[in-house]
Amino acid sequence: MTLIDLARNNELAPRIVKTAEIENVSPEFLRAGLANGTMVIPWAQGHELSRPCAVGDGLSVKINANIGTSPDAGDISGELEKLKAAVDAGAHAVMDLSTGGNLREIRKSIRDACPVSLGSVPMYEAGYMAIDSGRTFRQMTAGDMLKAVRLHVADGVDFITVHCGVTLRAVEYLKKNRRVCGVVSRGGALLARWMVANNQENPLFERFDEVIDICRETDCTLSLGDGLRPGALADAGDRAQIEELYTLGELAARAQKRGVQVIIEGPGHVPFDQIAMQMKLEKRACNNAPFYVLGPLVTDIAPGYDHLVCAIGGTMAAVNGANFLCYVTPAEHLRLPDASDVREGVIATRIAAHAADIANGIPGARDWDDKMSAARKSRDWEKMFELAIDPEFARASRAKAPSAKEDACSMCGDFCALKGEDYF
Ligand code: SF4
Known part of the structure; x- marks a missing residue:
């Protein structure tokens, strides 16, 4: 049984009770939020977590720190150092976005050392499955993608980002209405190019029921990725982005119905005056599922200071409904962050989240x-x-x-x- 199944049965699972204690709310409050899909506890079965958290309406805003290797820097020890910096600085969750080195080994090392919820993005691994067997990214198969999802869930991550909402229909809108920065999500770009090259629908969309089945196995939370998020102010709120958002809302309802917890991912680069509208639209389109925003970045002109740009947008987003803020470091748009960038990014985003908690009247x-x-x-x-x-x-x-x-x-x-x- 998943947490949603238990919550709908009016059962207070030990994971709910422990998380409620840390959140300083009643277990019943969390149970009700899990049952109606407005809260999640990203905590997979079998993963020992000393600092679990809950994300959703009525709770304090949580923050995530992305770490991970790149093809230029694939050293595990550097990532463990960043993990420690993120956790010590107060991150509630960490995502391993590694794209260099032995991805599985890195993921397992991070998982074993991680006291907070751990997320990952299986699509990068699917790409490597193709490369490692002498094919190109464009020759990935639907089987590679599903296999990568299975692998990540089996490895015990607490939540996975899957870009199920990048559909052929949304890609058509992208082609018709050209963007300044195109598709900036790595997973989204990989998928969209694969779909165009192969003239095929997104397998993660077409075979979404299989993705749900896999997540049910460990009660892994689905973070429905915004593969078409805007990567420039000029691209915010375009047809492709909103098309994807409504698709995510439909997929979220399907997953929740089958007892899988869902977070919706959101933008991205968004002018300050459009943030409130975008947050409210997500809540409307996705039946108040927890909203996880990547920024929002409110200006494009501040490389080196994007952690501050993100914090400005983060507070505005969280006051208008966002529940989970993904940090940005001072290295954003410039290079792979180091441990000190991670620390600065976490602190800046915690300030943004705390400012919103005050405005939202979170007790204490x-x-x-x-x-x-x-x-x-x-x-x-x-x-x-x-x-x-x-x-x-x-x-x-x-x-x-x-x-x-x-x-x-x-x-x-x-x-x-x-x-x-x-x-x-
Ligand atoms: S008012 Fe006092 S504490 Fe504040 S800045 Fe001046 S000297 Fe420092």
Whole structure:
């Protein structure tokens, strides 16, 4: 039985009870959300997780950190270092997007060391199955794709991204209405090119019932990928993107009906003023399934600072319905991130998520800020470091330019506005 099956039977599975404890909500609250598809607990059967989480409406916003090798850098130890950086900085989930080295070995090493939900993208492995047997990406078979899905689920990942909504119909819209940046999702691009080259429908769409069967085996959560997400502000909200979104909504209903948990993935590059509309549309099209956004990035002009661009969009998205934010690092659009980029990306996205939690009235979210404000008023530096989202960075920053006055900082010294008579 999957978590949805149990929830619909009014049973409180141990995975629900443990997650509720961590979320500080009642098990019944989670059970009800799982039963109606507005929440997920991405936690596969048999995977030991010390820090599970739940994602969905009424819960705090969760964040994911993508790690993984590339064909230029396939070293497992570097990825384990990034995993540690992400988890230590507070990521609720990690996705292994490896495309270089021995993908299965890397995935298993990450899974064994990962205390949080682990996600993966089987499509890259399907591509390698073709290459390793002397074929090209375009000569992949439907069997390769399904086999890759099976392999990832069997390896115990908690959620998989599958780009089931990239249909021939959506690809037709892409051809008719050319984009500035085309298809920027790696899995989506691989599939769309395969479909055009072979003039065939997406096997993950056509054989979606088999994908559901596979996920049921371990209660792996389906993250329905937005293979046609916009990769430029100019491409946001086009016909192909919205066509895919409505297809994902239909597929989500089919999977949920059969007891498989579903997350919907979303954009991407979106102008700030369009984010609210896009979030509300997803909820409408996908019957309030949890929404997992990759950004949104609100401007295209800031390589090197895209973690900040993502945080700006992330808060707006989460205040308007997004439940799960995928981080972006300062290395986005430039290179493979290292552990320090991962850390910065996680912190920036946690700030975005926390700002949304306050605005959304999540119980307890504001208390953290109020404690920090009280410590700031009394210039209790140790307390401020302790409460800081990144204590190490805050402490090091103060140490860079110490004040002659212990009860002030080097910004104002004796002019410290917080010192003096307490009239206000
Ligand atoms: S010295 Fe200025 S910046 Fe520093 S704590 Fe006092 S008021 Fe704030």
